[in-house]
Amino acid sequence: MARFTxxxxxxxxxxxxxxxxxxxxxxxxxxxxGGSMKRFGFLDRAVDYxxxxxxxxxxxxxxEPDPSVETVMRxxxxxxxxxxxxxVAMGGGSPIDAAKAMWAFYExxxxxxxxxxxxxNFPELRQxxxxxxxxxxxxxxxxxxxxxVITDYEKGIKYPLADFNITPDVAIVDPVIAETMPEKLxxxxxxxxxTHAIEAYVSTLNSPFTDPLAIKAIQMVFEYLxxxxxxxxxxxxxxxxxxxxxxxxxxxxxxxxxxxxxxKTGAAFSTGHIPHGxxxxxxxxxxxxxxxxxxxxxxRYADIAREAGLxxxxxxxxxxxxxxxxxxxxxxxxxxxxxxEFGINEDEFKEKVAAIAELAVGDACTGSNPxxxxxxxxxxxxxxxxxxxxxxx
Ligand code: FE
Numbered sequence: 001m002a003r004f005t006x007x008x009x010x011x012x013x014x015x016x017x018x019x020x021x022x023x024x025x026x027x028x029x030x031x032x033x034g035g036s037m038k039r040f041g042f043l044d045r046a047v048d049y050x051x052x053x054x055x056x057x058x059x060x061x062x063x064e065p066d067p068s069v070e071t072v073m074r075x076x077x078x079x080x081x082x083x084x085x086x087x088v089a090m091g092g093g094s095p096i097d098a099a100k101a102m103w104a105f106y107e108x109x110x111x112x113x114x115x116x117x118x119x120x121n122f123p124e125l126r127q128x129x130x131x132x133x134x135x136x137x138x139x140x141x142x143x144x145x146x147x148x149v150i151t152d153y154e155k156g157i158k159y160p161l162a163d164f165n166i167t168p169d170v171a172i173v174d175p176v177i178a179e180t181m182p183e184k185l186x187x188x189x190x191x192x193x194x195t196h197a198i199e200a201y202v203s204t205l206n207s208p209f210t211d212p213l214a215i216k217a218i219q220m221v222f223e224y225l226x227x228x229x230x231x232x233x234x235x236x237x238x239x240x241x242x243x244x245x246x247x248x249x250x251x252x253x254x255x256x257x258x259x260x261x262x263x264k265t266g267a268a269f270s271t272g273h274i275p276h277g278x279x280x281x282x283x284x285x286x287x288x289x290x291x292x293x294x295x296x297x298x299x300r301y302a303d304i305a306r307e308a309g310l311x312x313x314x315x316x317x318x319x320x321x322x323x324x325x326x327x328x329x330x331x332x333x334x335x336x337x338x339x340x341e342f343g344i345n346e347d348e349f350k351e352k353v354a355a356i357a358e359l360a361v362g363d364a365c366t367g368s369n370p371x372x373x374x375x376x377x378x379x380x381x382x383x384x385x386x387x388x389x390x391x392x393x
Pocket of ligand 1: 140192196259276
């Protein structure tokens with residue numbers, strides 16, 4: 001049985017934050033990150049609106065990037081003491097992801113991460129609280145997805161949580177909040193959104209329900225990302241919606257090996273973190289070349305190319321045109337073409353690539369990729385992304 005799940009309500013448009021005034025409840029806890037929401041005044045505004053709704057409000061601040069198990073447990077404890085009937089998570093992906101996990105531990109204090117990591121195995125939430133998510137970046141779309149990633153720093157592992165129970169009840173997609181994104185973040189999160197939509201469209205779990213969302217998101221990213229990057233705020237508004245559509249698609253169709261590779265290389269090298277969206281942008285054209293060796297996937301990529309207004313005499317030419325277009329966008333957005341250009345040390349890369357390949361094949365996103373991959377093939381593919389060589393296998 002297939003299932004397609006979205007938030008009950010998606011509010012969108014400038015100033016939509018105000019809808020918090022209309023939530024019905026007694027107590028709300030607001031979960032936020034490191035301070036930008038506070039600095040720009042959005043946190044105060046959210047708190048005021050919730051008070052106007054007649055709610056008692058408590059804050060849970062300072063959720064770190066890549067939120068930890070400890071933060072989740074602290075948040076869950078705060079919720080158990082305060083007993084909110086609304087959890088309002090606001091900011092980049094991290095506070096929203098953290099709040100989703102806090103929600104599960106708030107309602108089920110006896111549960112464990114080991115219980116929760118089995119995909120689609122959550123206990124029934126909404127026994128105590130409902131969940132509203134307000135994104136401040138235009139990329140992860142966690143405001144509409146069934147996913148959350150929590151890091152156990154002690155064990156050095158990431159728990160990817162996946163269950164429709166943690167799809168928020170309310171998403172507030174207010175483009176004014178995304179206006180504060182710096183340039184680089186706009187570029188990276190925008191390419192993350194493009195990757196979500198493309199991977200969802202070619203995923204083995206693609207469906208008539210997710211396809212239109214993915215295609216529209218791809219068209220909008222191609223149309224609006226360069227101007228959004230140049231700080232055109234009406235383009236940025238459209239990007240905020242495009243990433244949300246992409247999120248609706250991939251929450252239901254899942255992703256592929258671009259994400260597997262980004263997950264396992266992001267923190268792998270001593271030269272520093274590769275931002276998630278930047279890694280996706282680098283890998284995407286190489287993965288398209290790899291996946292397009294599968295006939296069904298090739299047709300799907302050719303569909304995308306046609307819907308993006310590209311032309312070609314046959315599917316091979318269309319796939320090539322799509323890769324060229326992504327390359328051109330990366331150039332426009334100052335995203336490097338290879339891991340070498342990104343600044344990863346060659347000796348370190350060679351030393352680690354086999355182990356990374358193995359981990360990437362085991363990533364939760366590999367299962368829905370349209371073409372199967374072995375660790376040896378993954379190693380070859382990663383080599384292509386390091387040196388910028390053609391994918392001919
Ligand atoms: Fe992503």
